[in-house]
Amino acid sequence: MAHSYLVYSDKRFAENALKELGGKPVPFAGKFFITKSSASKAKTLEKAKRSTFTEWAAPIVGTAKLGKSYSQLIKTIAKLLKKDDTFTIEVINSRDISGTNAKSIEVLLGTELEKKGFVADLRNPSLFLYVILQKGEATICALSASDDAPKVLDVFRADKKIDDKLNRAQLKLKDAFERFPVPKKIGTALDLGSAPGGWAAYLLKKGMRVVAVDNALLEYDSISAKAVIAAKKQYLAQTKKLASKFSTKPNVVNINGIPKDFRLLHIRLRAGELKAKQLTKIGGVDMLTIDMNIYPRDCAGIANGLADSLNKGACLIMTIKLMTPNVDKHIKNVEKTLSKKYTSRIIKKLPHNRMELTLFAVKK
Numbered sequence: 181m182a183h184s185y186l187v188y189s190d191k192r193f194a195e196n197a198l199k200e201l202g203g204k205p206v207p208f209a210g211k212f213f214i215t216k217s218s219a220s221k222a223k224t225l226e227k228a229k230r231s232t233f234t235e236w237a238a239p240i241v242g243t244a245k246l247g248k249s250y251s252q253l254i255k256t257i258a259k260l261l262k263k264d265d266t267f268t269i270e271v272i273n274s275r276d277i278s279g280t281n282a283k284s285i286e287v288l289l290g291t292e293l294e295k296k297g298f299v300a301d302l303r304n305p306s307l308f309l310y311v312i313l314q315k316g317e318a319t320i321c322a323l324s325a326s327d328d329a330p331k332v333l334d335v336f337r338a339d340k341k342i343d344d345k346l347n348r349a350q351l352k353l354k355d356a357f358e359r360f361p362v363p364k365k366i367g368t369a370l371d372l373g374s375a376p377g378g379w380a381a382y383l384l385k386k387g388m389r390v391v392a393v394d395n396a397l398l399e400y401d402s403i404s405a406k407a408v409i410a411a412k413k414q415y416l417a418q419t420k421k422l423a424s425k426f427s428t429k430p431n432v433v434n435i436n437g438i439p440k441d442f443r444l445l446h447i448r449l450r451a452g453e454l455k456a457k458q459l460t461k462i463g464g465v466d467m468l469t470i471d472m473n474i475y476p477r478d479c480a481g482i483a484n485g486l487a488d489s490l491n492k493g494a495c496l497i498m499t500i501k502l503m504t505p506n507v508d509k510h511i512k513n514v515e516k517t518l519s520k521k522y523t524s525r526i527i528k529k530l531p532h533n534r535m536e537l538t539l540f541a542v543k544k
């Protein structure tokens with residue numbers, strides 16, 4: 181029997197997502213649509229996860245009329261919960277009710293359900309409930325802890341809970357680590373288009389040794405590891421002067437004399453100038469990350485050019501900047517170029533991407 185799923189995509193890519201999964205739009209802030217599927221829940225969620233433009237999907241498990249109070253909604257949720265479930269609720273309030281924000285409705289629903297004997301667990305719930313409020317009606321969706329699917333719906337609201345001041349660029353890479361099959365242990369990462377250093381800082385935090393490539397300087401003082409900067413001979417004096425202004429005093433060396441023992445090496449070059457020989461000297465690369473603001477096909481060309489210098493099984497994470505609105509063409513160009521050297525390719529609009537997509541692939 182076909183079951184209905186609520187699907188969420190970024191407004192900018194709603195039409196692409198709709199085309200990909202099929203379904204009918206619903207007027208929840210213009211970013212949701214309903215798709216019907218007769219396949220199993222696991223298969224349907226997997227399809228949404230593998231799709232390029234869908235960010236989140238969950239089965240619709242109930243609806244409730246909204247009157248002056250939330251009593252019918254609470255009753256409906258109570259019927260859905262099993263005795264042993266622990267739950268968390270995320271509310272998206274698409275009605276225009278001033279002063280009643282999503283957070284306070286979550287607290288109200290949680291409190292009322294606890295009064296009925298159910299147990300809320302915000303950290304490790306067995307059931308994730310999602311309540312989308314529209315005028316007059318609430319749609320309720322649910323995912324189990326065991327469902328292999330993104331659990332957070334409104335990532336931007338969730339970000340506010342993060343103590344660590346990760347910048348937006350880092351959040352994009354964090355999304356990629358969460359949603360793609362990135363190997364657990366990675367030795368050295370090569371990060372192209374690195375400045376101001378958000379990704380480099382994140383990779384370092386993950387325990388990697390990082391080679392950052394960008395002509396621009398990084399925010400060395402905000403990165404946990406002391407940096408070594410390698411510059412061409414003609415830029416050595418200038419780079420030393422610039423580096424001396426940072427309180428962490430990065431060590432500046434000639435590009436021909438790169439030391440082996442570094443945690444963060446910043447090579448001041450354009451990515452296209454990087455030589456395979458330099459990578460061999462560094463001791464091999466297990467992960468290539470690219471976040472350069474250049475045409476996607478040029479990024480893919482650079483990734484291809486460096487592929488032979490990467491260690492076997494190395495993975496690639498690359499943002500595809502949609503410089504022009506022809507999304508399909510950019511995807512096709514990247515796919516065509518990368519298919520020669522990389523396999524297991526996944527392209528996905530990640531929650532923190534704006535006019536861009538992120539690609540994951542593995543060196544052949």
Ligand SMILES: C[S@@+](CC[C@H](N)C(=O)[O-])C[C@H]1O[C@@H](n2cnc3c(N)ncnc32)[C@H](O)[C@@H]1O
Pocket residue numbers: 349350372373374375376377378379380393394395396449450451452471472473474
């Ligand atoms: C969006 S920023 C990267 C942000 C970075 N991922 C972070 O987390 O801080 C893009 C960077 O790409 C760099 N870039 C553009 N073209 C490049 C090229 N050909 N080689 C190296 N870097 C390049 C720019 O200098 C810029 O610093």
